[in-house]
Amino acid sequence: MKPTVLIIDDELAICDSLRFALEDDYYIQTTTNPQEGLAKVRQDMIDIVLLDLRIGSINGLDILKEIKQQVPSTTVIMMTAYASIESSIEAIKQGAYYYIEKPINIEELYLLLSRAVEYKQLSNKVETLHEELEQRRGYNQFLGKSKAMQHVFSIIDRIKDIDSSVLILGESGTGKELVARSIHNTGKRKNGPLEIVNCGAIPEALLESELFGYEKGAFTGATQRKEGKWVAANGGTLFLDEISEMPLPLQVKLLRVLQERELTPLGSNKKIALDVRIVSAANKNLEQMVQEGKFREDLYFRLNVIPLSIPPLRERKEDLPLLIEYFLEKYCLEMNRAKKTFSRAAYQLLLEYGYPGNVRELGNIIEYSVALSINDEITEMELPLSVQTQRSAFTAPSNRDNQLQLPIGMTMKEVEKEVIAATLQHCGGHRQKTAQVLQISERSLRDKINAYNLKEKK
Structure with a gap:
């Protein structure tokens, strides 16, 4: 199939002579109107544009700039009767493939067009390979070519440059933190900081200072000032992992900061303005937690502006x-x-x-x-x-024959105690694995072990 060449020149005689010289090997379109030429580039499959540097009172470099903005893949060769080092350098800077001087030498033009076609074909191959690689690797080393993951990548692409709060939902191990990193690293805030707080891994007493910070002398032991993660994330993104584990009193403080977009560190009278995007994640059903009174409804709606579910x-x-x-x-x-x-x-x-x-x-x-x-x-x-054996290490634990026998009449607390004890035994006393099986945080597991006075295998 012959390549298509569009000639834009205000001299009709030049358009006609070039058409006659090139039409055996190229599909030729011509116009003396630069705006009509721009419309052809947008609407038709134009491979190469031969563009005059001066089109009446219009600067061809301005048309070049518009072509490269609207259809960047179009290859442009500038034609000029006013060749100079400055104009040629500027044309290349604006995205021109090359330039040719008038009066045009047809043999030289043929050679230049041949090279331009090769360049165009190579660029198309590179672009195709790039698209395949993006589909293969996804975002930020987040791999997946399935329809489910392509849908996730599509959503990331649509939300990466806005500031709305995102709530990432999914089972443990699906890559929720990687999604948060992808949103940050591919979006407009990528040059800003990304701060990560695992709400389930930090003791409640320390979580508040970790988030909000404090001044020196704010309390006993505060020997120096600590900048909280909120302030550290200014201009970037704050990722709150396992948000379902945040204690209710801290949920109130978090909600206030989300509403006011400012905070006052403990021991300070100075308010700090915040420009932070919030991305949070949960592997529990937050709607159910709201109904049970374990998670604030107003905070849930603040965080769940854009829900994003990661498939197992x-x-x-x-x-x-x-x-x-x-x-x-x-x-x-x-x-x-x-x-x-x-x-x-x-x-x-x-x-x-x-x-x-x-x-x-x-x-x-x-x-x-x-x-x-x-x-x-x-x-x-x-x-x-x-x-x-095709048996998951996370299947229901057992005391006998992989079955946990529970007599009728046991209270829910007694059932919970027996299940935790059996799961601990099944997992060899490994807390992290046990927490994953039970789909609770390690901190919640630790509290339950202490509450039920369970002995762990060392």
Whole structure:
């Protein structure tokens, strides 16, 4: 298929002569009106524009600038009877491929057009590869080519440059923090700070000072001033992970800051204006917590302006090959191991596994396998036992035959105690794993262990 060339020149004779010289090898369109030329570039599939530097009283560089703004992929060659170093440099700066002097040498023009066509084809290939890579890798190393993840990437792209609050919802291990980082790193605030606070990992007594800060001498032990995360995030983004674990008294203070967009650190009389975008995340049902009185309704609506749900890995298994490849390469590199592969049987087990711990669990499984493997091929026997037997390490724990026997008449507190105790035993006393199984934070698990006086396996 012949490339299409648009000639924009105020001299009709030049347009006609160039048409006659080039029409055997190119589809030629001409116009003496620069605005008509711009319309053709927008509406038609124009490959190359031959643009005069002077079109009556109009500066061709202004038309060049508009072409590159409206259709950046269009290749433009400037034509000029007033060639100078300054004009040629400015044309290249504005995005022109090259320039040619009048009167035009047809052989020179043919050579230039041939190179321009090659350049155009190469640019199209690069753009296609870039688009494929973006679809393959997603955002900010957030991998996924499934429809579910492409939908997530689409939402990120639409919300990255606005300041509305985002609430990220999803099971543990789905990558909620990575989504928050993607929103920040690809948006208009990417040059500002990103501060992260895990509300479930910080003791309640310290969470307030971590968020809001304090002045020296504000309380006993405050030997120096501490800048809170709110202020540290000014001009950027504050990510509040496990927001469901924030105590009710702190929820009130958080709501006030969200409403007023300013705060006063403890021990200070000075208000600090805030320009911070809030992104929060939860793996619990906040609506249910609101109904139970465990989470403030007004705060929930403040945070949940734009909800973004991350699908669990079991609902996007078409992404498994991509994720397996990524983690395998990552851990081989980190452990300084030669490139490894999975045997057919091992790979099939990985594809069939349920991944209740989602992407985080997949990464752990592959890290384990790379660490323990002896040869370049990882066999099914070098996978974790839970994958070999297709039984998740996070299935319901048991005291006998993988079943927890609960007599009728037990109170809910007694049931909770028995379930926590059995899960602790099943997980070998591992708190983090136990908390993931029960879908509660480690802090909540610690409080329940203390409340029920449960003994942990050391």
